[in-house]
Amino acid sequence: MAMAMAMAMAAAEPLPAVAAAPGARLESVRALAGLFREAQHREMAKESVFQDLLEILRSTSSEIEQAYKDSCELVDLDTSLLLIAECFRCLRNACVECARNQHVMRFLIVTDYFLKCPELVEALYAKLSNQERVTLLELMMVNVCEKNLHTNEEMNVFMRHADFLAGRFQEKYEAVLKLTSAEDADEEALVAIRLLDVLCEMTSNNGQLEYLQTLPGLLETVLDTLRLTHLAGKQTVNVFTATHAVTGQEEVLHPAVDFKSHLIRLIGNLCYKNKENQDKVYELDGIPLILDNCSIDDNNPFVNPWAVYAIRNLTEQNERNQELIAQMEEKGLADNSALESMGLEIEKRDDKLILRSVRKKPS
Structure with missing residues (x-):
């Protein structure tokens, strides 16, 4: 009982000061992550604990970013990267079935302080487990959806992230099988x-699309993934497998729901007003x-x-x-009803077949 009380008190106590050695901070954050595996400790955590985590993330990421910029070796680099990874593990554990902590976590990510350093994101990604990578990617999704790029520096950061994420998808796409x-x-499939x-969200912004359309091998990988699945x-x-439940509108909760839809969406985005990619899809x-x-x-x-969007x-x-x-x-290789549903029809002119849009009559 005394041990449980001591652990509960630890969950409410502030973490070591930012000035403390990375090893000491890592040990404390790791202990806190262990505490947050239990619901009672998640519920009683003070907001100040998350603020302490925020300060640790900010200071550690700044140290690593500065080291990369100055091309110098950072003392305890591996420990610093592990510390950041452990902060994410701690945040993930704290948010399990706890809406209050989820809200705090969202606040931490919207600040996107560490996403400004692509080198840090890449190094951190390598240290995370697959479950933690899913969490990181979901947080990056929030950032992509809410972020409008205005400066050259922001665009450069975006391009680095796009390169990195596209590369990881090209490495891991077969895991979905x-x-x-x-x-x-x-x-790994998640x-x-x-x-x-x-990547779908990244290609949905016209201001960023042109760069993504030129990423080597991305379109080919997406097509390969669609073909394999x-x-x-x-x-x-x-x-x-394509299924159609005649008797009811049952909600499908599998994480792969709409995966093929998103592949087709990404193909459509990458081909938007881009002749080279249009031709590449034809050739493949x-x-x-x-x-x-x-x-x-x-x-x-x-x-x-x-599919309508992609074909157009x-x-x-x-x-x-x-x-x-x-x-x-x-x-007879294409379903005419499918084309009609897309608002397209085939017309013959001078022995030449023409695909044209049909303006639907108002119902």
Whole structure:
């Protein structure tokens, strides 16, 4: 009982001063993370504890950032990186089923103090577990959604993050295939899903899109991922199999829900007013693949609108892509009803098939 009381008191006490050695701070934060595994300690944590964590994160990230900028070696660099990782572990534990602490955590991230240093993010990412990486990516998502870039420095930071995240997705995209057999969501697969989510948001801002459209290999990887998951869904019945529940609107809670929709969304974004990427999708047989994913699918409830968007971006001022879809429809390789649902139709002019938009009549 005395031990429990002592631990509870520790959860309410301030952490060591910022001036303390990284090792001492790491030990205290690690102990606090252990305390927050229990609901009673999460509920009784004072806001001052989170402010202390904030100061530790700020000071440690500033020290690492300055060391990178000055190209000098930081004493206890590994300990400092572990300290930041442990702060995230502590925050994650504190937020489990605790709305009050979740609100505080959101405040910490919206300040985005450490996201201003790409080198720090990359070094920290390498130290985190897959579960912690998911948390970090969700926090970066908040930052991307709320951040408008105004200065060259902000844009440079964004480009570094985009390069890094695209690279990690290209490394880990095949991990999502583990979801075809796993009963529980695989943590490595969850990382790939969150990476895709962040990239979708990054490409949704016109001011940042042009840079992302030029990232080497990103479009090819997204197409490969769509092809692999689509094939996996046809080979066996799993989360990537197109399903349609006739009898009810059952909510699907699997983390891979809308994964294929997001892949098609990202393809559409990367091809927006970009002839080179439009042609690349043609050359990689991506257009038939997208059209084959237009059917009603409870696992991807928004797939049709994103397919409409992608096809429009692929065919805009691109006659070769338009002709391909028209030829597919004529040969019965493209579902005419799917094209109609997209507001498109095939018209024959002078022995040439034309894909054109149809203005829908008001209902």
